[in-house]
Amino acid sequence: MSKTPAETGEDHLIATYFRPLARHPGALGLADDAATLTPPHGFDLVLTKDALIAGVHFFPDDPPDAIARKALRVNLSDLAAKGTRPAGFLLALALPDTVTGEWLTSFARGLGEDAQTYACPLLGGDTVRTPGPLMVSITALGFVPQGKMVQRKGAKPGDKVIVTGTIGDAAFGLELRNNAGALALDPKLREHLLNRYLLPQPRNTIASLVLAYASAAMDISDGLAGDLSKLCRASGVSAEIDVALVPLSDAARAALAANPAVVETILSGGDDYEIACTVPATRSKAFIAAAQSAGVQATEIGDVVAGEGAPRFLRDGKPLALSKTSFSHF
Amino acid sequence: MSKTPAETGEDHLIATYFRPLARHPGALGLADDAATLTPPHGFDLVLTKDALIAGVHFFPDDPPDAIARKALRVNLSDLAAKGTRPAGFLLALALPDTVTGEWLTSFARGLGEDAQTYACPLLGGDTVRTPGPLMVSITALGFVPQGKMVQRKGAKPGDKVIVTGTIGDAAFGLELRNNAGALALDPKLREHLLNRYLLPQPRNTIASLVLAYASAAMDISDGLAGDLSKLCRASGVSAEIDVALVPLSDAARAALAANPAVVETILSGGDDYEIACTVPATRSKAFIAAAQSAGVQATEIGDVVAGEGAPRFLRDGKPLALSKTSFSHF
Numbered sequence: 001m002s003k004t005p006a007e008t009g010e011d012h013l014i015a016t017y018f019r020p021l022a023r024h025p026g027a028l029g030l031a032d033d034a035a036t037l038t039p040p041h042g043f044d045l046v047l048t049k050d051a052l053i054a055g056v057h058f059f060p061d062d063p064p065d066a067i068a069r070k071a072l073r074v075n076l077s078d079l080a081a082k083g084t085r086p087a088g089f090l091l092a093l094a095l096p097d098t099v100t101g102e103w104l105t106s107f108a109r110g111l112g113e114d115a116q117t118y119a120c121p122l123l124g125g126d127t128v129r130t131p132g133p134l135m136v137s138i139t140a141l142g143f144v145p146q147g148k149m150v151q152r153k154g155a156k157p158g159d160k161v162i163v164t165g166t167i168g169d170a171a172f173g174l175e176l177r178n179n180a181g182a183l184a185l186d187p188k189l190r191e192h193l194l195n196r197y198l199l200p201q202p203r204n205t206i207a208s209l210v211l212a213y214a215s216a217a218m219d220i221s222d223g224l225a226g227d228l229s230k231l232c233r234a235s236g237v238s239a240e241i242d243v244a245l246v247p248l249s250d251a252a253r254a255a256l257a258a259n260p261a262v263v264e265t266i267l268s269g270g271d272d273y274e275i276a277c278t279v280p281a282t283r284s285k286a287f288i289a290a291a292q293s294a295g296v297q298a299t300e301i302g303d304v305v306a307g308e309g310a311p312r313f314l315r316d317g318k319p320l321a322l323s324k325t326s327f328s329h330f
Numbered sequence: 331m332s333k334t335p336a337e338t339g340e341d342h343l344i345a346t347y348f349r350p351l352a353r354h355p356g357a358l359g360l361a362d363d364a365a366t367l368t369p370p371h372g373f374d375l376v377l378t379k380d381a382l383i384a385g386v387h388f389f390p391d392d393p394p395d396a397i398a399r400k401a402l403r404v405n406l407s408d409l410a411a412k413g414t415r416p417a418g419f420l421l422a423l424a425l426p427d428t429v430t431g432e433w434l435t436s437f438a439r440g441l442g443e444d445a446q447t448y449a450c451p452l453l454g455g456d457t458v459r460t461p462g463p464l465m466v467s468i469t470a471l472g473f474v475p476q477g478k479m480v481q482r483k484g485a486k487p488g489d490k491v492i493v494t495g496t497i498g499d500a501a502f503g504l505e506l507r508n509n510a511g512a513l514a515l516d517p518k519l520r521e522h523l524l525n526r527y528l529l530p531q532p533r534n535t536i537a538s539l540v541l542a543y544a545s546a547a548m549d550i551s552d553g554l555a556g557d558l559s560k561l562c563r564a565s566g567v568s569a570e571i572d573v574a575l576v577p578l579s580d581a582a583r584a585a586l587a588a589n590p591a592v593v594e595t596i597l598s599g600g601d602d603y604e605i606a607c608t609v610p611a612t613r614s615k616a617f618i619a620a621a622q623s624a625g626v627q628a629t630e631i632g633d634v635v636a637g638e639g640a641p642r643f644l645r646d647g648k649p650l651a652l653s654k655t656s657f658s659h660f
Contacts, residue, residue, distance in 0.1 A: 011560075026374075028481065028483075031482065031560075031564055032412075032481050032482050032483075032548075032564070033378060033408045033411060033412060033482070033548050033549060034376045034377055034378040034408050034409070034412045034414070034472075034479065035376070035377045035378070036374045036375065036376055036377070036474070036479050037374065037375040037377065038374050038375070038476060039369040039373075039374075039375055041371055043369075044356075044366045044367065044368050044369075045366065045367040045368070045369055045375065045471075046364045046365070046366055047364055047365045047366070047367065047420055047453055047454055047469075047471075048363060048364040048365070048454065049420040049421075049422050049454060049455050049456050049469060050422075050456050051422040051424060051456045051458050051465075051467065052458075053424060053458055053459075053460050053461075053462070055461055056458065056459060056460065056461070057458070078363045078364050079364070081363060082362075082363060082364045084364070090377055090379040090469055091379075092379050092380075092381040092422070092467040094381060094383060094465060123377055124377055124378065124379060125379050126379050126380050126381045126467075128381050128382075128383055128386065128387070129383075129386060130383050130386065130462065130463065130465070131383075131385055131386070131462070131463060132383070132460065132461070132462020132463045132465075133460065133461060133462045135381075135424060135460070135462075135465060135467075137381065137422040137456075137465075137467040139377075139379065139420055139469040141375075141377075142364075144366070146368060149364065149366050151358065151362050152361065152362050152363070153358075153362075218362075218363050219363060230341075230361075234361055234362070
């Protein structure tokens with residue numbers, strides 16, 4: 001084990017690629033040991049942290065700007081599902097020797113563009129060398145009115161279960177990325193699925209609606225079935241989901257038509273980064289309409305019911321048995 | 331690239347090893363997607379992030395509890411140097427397949443004990459598998475009265491340069507860890523140096539004094555010479571340091587007596603995790619006395635002077651040329 005003597009290496013790297021992104025005054029130009037943030041009075045801080053590793057959470061040869069965007073977006077997705085406005089983020093980046101200046105330029109560009117789009121500025125971080133795979137660890141911060149963060153806990157029997165966007169696309173995209181011949185679909189549909197895996201679309205535009213309407217919420221990162229199970233467990237309820245109501249893209253619909261068994265992929269596949277939430281039945285239509293106005297499709301897929309444990313997925317009124325309910329690394 | 335289907339793997343790991351540590355109510359038992367923290371009115375949030383990688387920042391066979399403590403302490407050290415009270419931390423842990431339950435038990439024990447000792451509770455995080463080396467990335471949060479965070483910027487000509495503790499021990503400890511025969515010292519002195527490398531002693535007990543007295547401060551993580559250079563650059567000043575005043579442990583003193591060339595190791599070696607700060611000359615003695623009362627040795631080693639660039643290190647009144655001034659990974 002050794003360290004390389006060189007005064008300006010890390011400082012130079014930070015100054016070249018990341019200082020231009022650090023426009024928030026609290027970032028102190030990334031030239032101090034810590035960043036500061038002045039919390040607005042009456043707000044809670046919301047904190048989330050997701051780490052992504054090359055070969056596990058993304059492909060080492062994914063475009064660097066997409067890797068950066070994904071790393072930030074999976075964290076933004078957590079903030080959105082908690083009804084929270086982004087405040088900024090910290091970045092830890094572990095770089096193997098093989099990383100080039102070109103790679104870093106593209107990575108920083110993607111990160112900077114998304115930081116601006118989502119109003120979530122870079123505040124600070126750490127850059128280190130690794131003999132292993134590239135790793136991006138992001139801590140994102142948000143603000144939410146005091147005591148109001150939307151939790152997994154809070155769903156009540158009678159609430160409607162609602163999801164944003166379409167479900168299952170990213171899991172199909174991962175399948176295609178692993179095996180280009182996995183699904184017999186036309187090129188446009190394949191591209192849609194590949195993009196959905198490569199680049200999550202976090203639903204931050206409706207975070208304020210989640211805050212106003214949802215009794216419980218989380219983002220779907222490990223699969224609809226498994227994540228709904230977690231929400232139900234935290235809330236001490238169960239749910240009944242009508243599989244026919246689960247919103248599908250044209251591409252997922254085509255894949256399902258070709259092979260009904262892929263319903264499992266749709267319900268259990270990871271990386272959707274849509275929001276699953278529960279909303280009191282009397283307010284569900286208003287939430288859906290407001291989300292629509294904000295440009296986000298939201299769809300009722302079932303009901304919260306009394307009981308405990310995993311939600312039941314019903315197809316034609318009959319329970320669907322899933323062989324696995326979500327992805328886990330362990 | 332694949333993910334392992336298994337619903338409860340990561341949840342189980344978190345519940346078993348880390349939930350017992352998450353006693354802060356805002357951690358929500360680590361059973362939600364985010365944590366909350368209510369900032370006290372009139373305070374700024376201070377944020378810092380340090381990532382540690384096995385084989386780079388610690389030895390893979392270091393005791394797991396020491397790895398956990400070091401990962402937390404290097405972040406606590408940043409908070410201390412910024413005059414900040416710890417508020418909590420988030421942990422991203424990337425685990426290779428080889429990690430055992432025994433390892434995790436020890437890691438979590440060390441982490442939990444330090445979280446309690448330093449009043450810095452675990453708030454949340456992420457646990458992932460890695461095909462590479464073990465990685466611990468911690469984001470630590472603190473609170474400081476609004477606008478008062480002690481920065482690298484702020485040192486003024488005439489201020490005294492002060493360091494806490496003793497300098498250079500950890501660099502000797504790393505040398506001994508790499509090569510047991512590196513220094514001819516008696517076993518007790520060797521053990522002192524090895525421990526100083528293994529387990530930093532962040533100076534959080536005097537954070538409030540740094541806040542009250544220091545015009546500028548940072549923790550010494552990459553070597554006294556290099557880190558003082560950074561502080562001087564940020565402040566637009568230079569400094570003159572009397573090498574004879576740099577506080578040494580008995581072990582470092584013995585190593586220096588045996589070989590005067592190791593002055594380079596003392597001044598440029600990393601991992602001290604002491605505080606270097608500047609204090610107006612009229613208040614320097616009061617700061618040192620107050621630190622002493624809090625159990626922390628603080629020593630004047632020189633003066634801030636007008637000018638730009640790296641501080642000059644004087645031995646017997648003559649400038650000492652250093653071949654390198656700090657450690658960097660790049």
